[in-house]
Amino acid sequence: MKTRIALLSLTFLSAALSYGAVFSFVHPGAHATFLGLAVLAAVRHFVHPYLVSRHLLNALAVAVMILSLSRIRPDLLIEPLVDGVLVLLGIKLLEARLGRDYLQIYLLCLFLLLGLGLLSLSISFLFYLAPLAFLLTLSLLLLTVEAADPNGQLPRRAFSQLAFLAGAMGGLTVPVALILFVILPRTNFPLLNLLTAFGKAGAGRTGFSETVRLGEVTAIQEDAAVVFRVQTAPLREKDLYWRGLVLDRFDGAAWSPSRRVVFDPFESVQPGDVHQIVFMEPFGMDVLFGLDRPVSIHPIPVRGTKDGTFRVFSPLFKKTRYEVWSRPPTPFLEEGPPDPDLLHLPPTLSPRLSELARPWTRIASPGERLRAILEFLQPPRFHYALENLPSDLEDFLFQNRKGNCEYFASALAVLARLSGIPARLVGGYRGGYYNQAGGYYLVLQKHAHVWTEVYVEGTGWMRLDPTPPAAVTPAELYARSLLARWRVLMDTLNYYWFRIVVDYDVETQLALIRRAQALASSLSQKPKGPSKEALRTAVLIVMGVAVFMGLCLAVRRRAARDPTRELRSAYARRLKRYGYDLKDWEGVEESAQAIHDAAVRERALHFARAFHEAVYRNQNLSPETRRALQDHLRRL
Amino acid sequence: MIRITRAGWIYVVLTVAVGFAAVNTANNLIYVITSVLLGFMLISGIAGKFNLEAVQVQLALPDEIYAESPAPMVVRVRNRRRFLPVFLISVHVGPNAAFFTYLDRKSEATQTIPIHFARRGLSPPMPVWVASLFPFGFFVRTRLVDPLPSVLVFPKLTPSPYPAAPLDRTSKGEDRSLERHTGEDHDLRSIREYQAGDPLKKIHWKSSARTGRWLTKEFSMPARDTVVVDLDQMRGQDVEKALSCAAFVINAAARRGAAVGLLVGNRRYEPQASLAHKRKLLTVLALYGED
Numbered sequence: 001m002k003t004r005i006a007l008l009s010l011t012f013l014s015a016a017l018s019y020g021a022v023f024s025f026v027h028p029g030a031h032a033t034f035l036g037l038a039v040l041a042a043v044r045h046f047v048h049p050y051l052v053s054r055h056l057l058n059a060l061a062v063a064v065m066i067l068s069l070s071r072i073r074p075d076l077l078i079e080p081l082v083d084g085v086l087v088l089l090g091i092k093l094l095e096a097r098l099g100r101d102y103l104q105i106y107l108l109c110l111f112l113l114l115g116l117g118l119l120s121l122s123i124s125f126l127f128y129l130a131p132l133a134f135l136l137t138l139s140l141l142l143l144t145v146e147a148a149d150p151n152g153q154l155p156r157r158a159f160s161q162l163a164f165l166a167g168a169m170g171g172l173t174v175p176v177a178l179i180l181f182v183i184l185p186r187t188n189f190p191l192l193n194l195l196t197a198f199g200k201a202g203a204g205r206t207g208f209s210e211t212v213r214l215g216e217v218t219a220i221q222e223d224a225a226v227v228f229r230v231q232t233a234p235l236r237e238k239d240l241y242w243r244g245l246v247l248d249r250f251d252g253a254a255w256s257p258s259r260r261v262v263f264d265p266f267e268s269v270q271p272g273d274v275h276q277i278v279f280m281e282p283f284g285m286d287v288l289f290g291l292d293r294p295v296s297i298h299p300i301p302v303r304g305t306k307d308g309t310f311r312v313f314s315p316l317f318k319k320t321r322y323e324v325w326s327r328p329p330t331p332f333l334e335e336g337p338p339d340p341d342l343l344h345l346p347p348t349l350s351p352r353l354s355e356l357a358r359p360w361t362r363i364a365s366p367g368e369r370l371r372a373i374l375e376f377l378q379p380p381r382f383h384y385a386l387e388n389l390p391s392d393l394e395d396f397l398f399q400n401r402k403g404n405c406e407y408f409a410s411a412l413a414v415l416a417r418l419s420g421i422p423a424r425l426v427g428g429y430r431g432g433y434y435n436q437a438g439g440y441y442l443v444l445q446k447h448a449h450v451w452t453e454v455y456v457e458g459t460g461w462m463r464l465d466p467t468p469p470a471a472v473t474p475a476e477l478y479a480r481s482l483l484a485r486w487r488v489l490m491d492t493l494n495y496y497w498f499r500i501v502v503d504y505d506v507e508t509q510l511a512l513i514r515r516a517q518a519l520a521s522s523l524s525q526k527p528k529g530p531s532k533e534a535l536r537t538a539v540l541i542v543m544g545v546a547v548f549m550g551l552c553l554a555v556r557r558r559a560a561r562d563p564t565r566e567l568r569s570a571y572a573r574r575l576k577r578y579g580y581d582l583k584d585w586e587g588v589e590e591s592a593q594a595i596h597d598a599a600v601r602e603r604a605l606h607f608a609r610a611f612h613e614a615v616y617r618n619q620n621l622s623p624e625t626r627r628a629l630q631d632h633l634r635r636l
Numbered sequence: 637m638i639r640i641t642r643a644g645w646i647y648v649v650l651t652v653a654v655g656f657a658a659v660n661t662a663n664n665l666i667y668v669i670t671s672v673l674l675g676f677m678l679i680s681g682i683a684g685k686f687n688l689e690a691v692q693v694q695l696a697l698p699d700e701i702y703a704e705s706p707a708p709m710v711v712r713v714r715n716r717r718r719f720l721p722v723f724l725i726s727v728h729v730g731p732n733a734a735f736f737t738y739l740d741r742k743s744e745a746t747q748t749i750p751i752h753f754a755r756r757g758l759s760p761p762m763p764v765w766v767a768s769l770f771p772f773g774f775f776v777r778t779r780l781v782d783p784l785p786s787v788l789v790f791p792k793l794t795p796s797p798y799p800a801a802p803l804d805r806t807s808k809g810e811d812r813s814l815e816r817h818t819g820e821d822h823d824l825r826s827i828r829e830y831q832a833g834d835p836l837k838k839i840h841w842k843s844s845a846r847t848g849r850w851l852t853k854e855f856s857m858p859a860r861d862t863v864v865v866d867l868d869q870m871r872g873q874d875v876e877k878a879l880s881c882a883a884f885v886i887n888a889a890a891r892r893g894a895a896v897g898l899l900v901g902n903r904r905y906e907p908q909a910s911l912a913h914k915r916k917l918l919t920v921l922a923l924y925g926e927d
Binding site for chain 1: 655658659667668670671672674675676678679680683720721723724735737738740769770771772773
């Protein structure tokens with residue numbers, strides 16, 4: 001079979017596979033063009049060769065690329081590119097002649113698969129990747145053969161052997177790549193900060209600090225770095241508040257937590273509490289985050305306060321894993337009445353604010369009071385904005401009525417306090433991208449958020465988020481970009497890397513060693529054999545394998561058996577008894593004549609002549625002749 | 637030894653660039669790509685190495701080799717592997733190469749390639765190596781095998797008049813006198829290895845095709861002449877030319893079945909009509925002035 005035909009067939013198969021992968025995302029026009037080109041290509045390569053102008057094809061390719069680039073819109077990014085790549089693939093199939101044409105086809109196939117990954121946003125494209133990788137490896141092998149021996153031929157069995165090699169090489173590459181992946185040198189400090197989008201993952205990261213100044217969260221939100229990943233079942237969108245630190249002291253410009261050195265005991269976990277495993281990135285913070293409102297954290301030592309803040313004893317500078325139990329329903333109760341400080345406001349606060357709050361203080365019910373304040377803070381009076389933020393709270397409330405979450409939350413807290421309701425700010429994260437493949441939430445600095453908590457007599461603490469819900473937050477903006485979509489998909493690998501490699505620390509290692517030791521000692525102490533059942537199964541399996549291998553060998557043997565050869569080697573064994581060696585190149589008769597003992601020589605010649613007669617003259621070794629020859633041998 | 641091809645350089649540069657990006661960004665996706673690229677390179681290197689190591693090479697040269705005329709060398713390649721075939725093997729002997737696309741497991745293949753020797757006398761040993769692009773054409777891996785030992789190269793054959801009767805040659809340089817020997821001469825006496833200058837029509841095509849070597853028919857010849865070549869008498873010209881002419885005459889005489897002798901200076905070789913004798917005389921000519 002011609003190598004070229006096999007190579008072309010494989011190339012068409014790869015193209016078909018990649019086409020199938022993106023089939024449901026392709027524009028009808030691209031479908032038609034690709035199929036038309038593919039049919040033309042198939043006719044050209046397999047049925048009736050004809051000439052195609054390369055210039056024409058190149059011009060067509062450029063036109064296709066311009067067309068698909070011009071179709072790109074912010075909300076339609078990948079589809080036009082996939083269409084373009086698909087048509088290019090058709091053109092290249094038609095053109096395929098030189099080695100580089102084939103390489104380009106393989107690259108286009110990979111691009112299509114990448115497009116599938118971006119379009120479907122699932123890891124399922126890896127299942128397309130495996131067969132495509134196999135096909136491409138095999139094609140590369142054939143391409144090398146074809147390039148070295150143009151228009152050559154290979155026997156049919158060579159192709160199956162090549163396929164086996166391609167499979168073996170692909171299969172072996174996976175474990176080798178795994179080992180390399182684990183041992184490749186890693187550093188947290190980029191050598192060159194070329195890619196700022198990813199580069200911020202390293203040093204110089206900032207998270208929430210102890211004080212939150214107005215406008216400061218915006219700075220955090222500019223960072224696309226991952227803060228933590230939370231392994232948990234999917235949650236309701238409205239519950240996605242990741243609680244961090246409680247800010248209850250306001251000095252007119254900034255909020256900060258009051259330093260109470262209190263070690264409140266953990267609440268006990270109740271049924272219905274949401275369990276999460278958090279993988280925290282190092283940001284130099286001592287606050288641990290969890291779904292609002294966390295009640296218990298394991299297994300790292302923490303001190304928790306009754307307001308639902310959990311802190312470790314020293315800032316975290318390495319990746320950390322911990323488990324959290326949270327109780328999402330709100331309102332919730334805290335032990336004891338709220339601190340009177342929660343009504344405190346700085347004396348420097350502008351009197352205009354008290355003026356503003358005065359009408360609300362006349363409302364008797366605290367619930368009604370809060371509703372009125374919330375209503376006041378809603379659009380169209382107030383707008384969500386990320387730029388040109390007001391200079392302070394007064395500016396926000398009276399002139400420049402646009403701002404981000406801190407302005408809204410601060411305004412609500414201050415107005416609540418002015419109207420006699422204890423209030424505080426909570427700093428944390430809102431939302432997160434759920435990764436279906438990994439089963440976890442990915443939370444970025446972009447999700448940084450501040451909301452308000454108020455205490456209503458008889459009800460408890462209520463979470464109030466005055467930030468307009470329809471606001472386009474930085475996290476949502478980011479989610480629309482291509483980079484982010486790709487990143488969320490690919491973060492699965494980071495997640496598993498974290499779980500498998502980073503989570504594998506000294507303690508786990510020691511635990512493993514201890515377990516191995518325990519196993520060894522238990523084995524040496526109690527030489528209790530495996531159960532009868534297991535033993536029987538094992539013996540059966542071993543016997544089965546042995547019988548199977550024996551059968552295989554016998555079949556091979558049988559196929560390889562050649563009666564002439566067997567007779568010859570039997571003769572050689574006989575000769576050996578008399579001290580003669582039958583050399584490979586020596587004839588049977590020749591060797592017989594070289595025997596010194598006349599009687600033996602006579603008998604050997606007897607056999608030799610009969611052997612020659614049967615093998616060389618008659619060229620037919622019937623069973624009778626064979627028996628006769630064996631008789632001769634026995635007499636020898 | 638490994639030489640990197642152009643495609644290989646592209647691959648290496650790509651891998652290094654992606655590796656740098658991985659370290660720089662600490663992004664695991666890029667680490668995965670780097671490790672796959674590296675792993676693929678490693679595995680393909682190992683596959684290429686095993687492919688090359690499985691090959692055994694045997695070289696066979698014809699009994700008579702003349703300077704400046706191509707000698708057919710038989711390259712025999714054997715795949716030692718029990719389960720896997722061998723692909724894309726080229727065997728290089730000096731500047732010449734034989735190429736084998738595919739060798740099934742436990743099998744062998746032969747190819748005949750012309751090999752040139754420029755000078756008469758003992759040729760220096762020629763390095764022999766096997767090379768392969770397998771599996772992806774990124775690297776050319778080579779392995780030195782036993783060199784071709786030094787061989788004796790007889791002088792170039794320069795046609796010169798045969799002493800007994802003027803030599804009549806066809807347009808192809810074949811000895812026409814052979815065509816005229818009719819009668820019982822057509823009796824096939826034996827088949828021997830092809831020697832330079834044998835007429836094409838005397839090649840035994842069937843046996844050549846069967847064995848993969850060029851074989852020439854030899855016919856019986858009733859009458860015998862005697863020819864003695866006196867090198868000094870041919871010395872009107874330069875030594876090399878004289879040696880070439882002498883070699884031609886000895887060869888021609890032997891082909892006619894004539895007994896041939898040689899006079900070199902004061903050494904005398906009695907005329908005889910055997911192949912061994914012919915080769916002895918040619919050896920004397922080949923080594924003339926060399927020791």
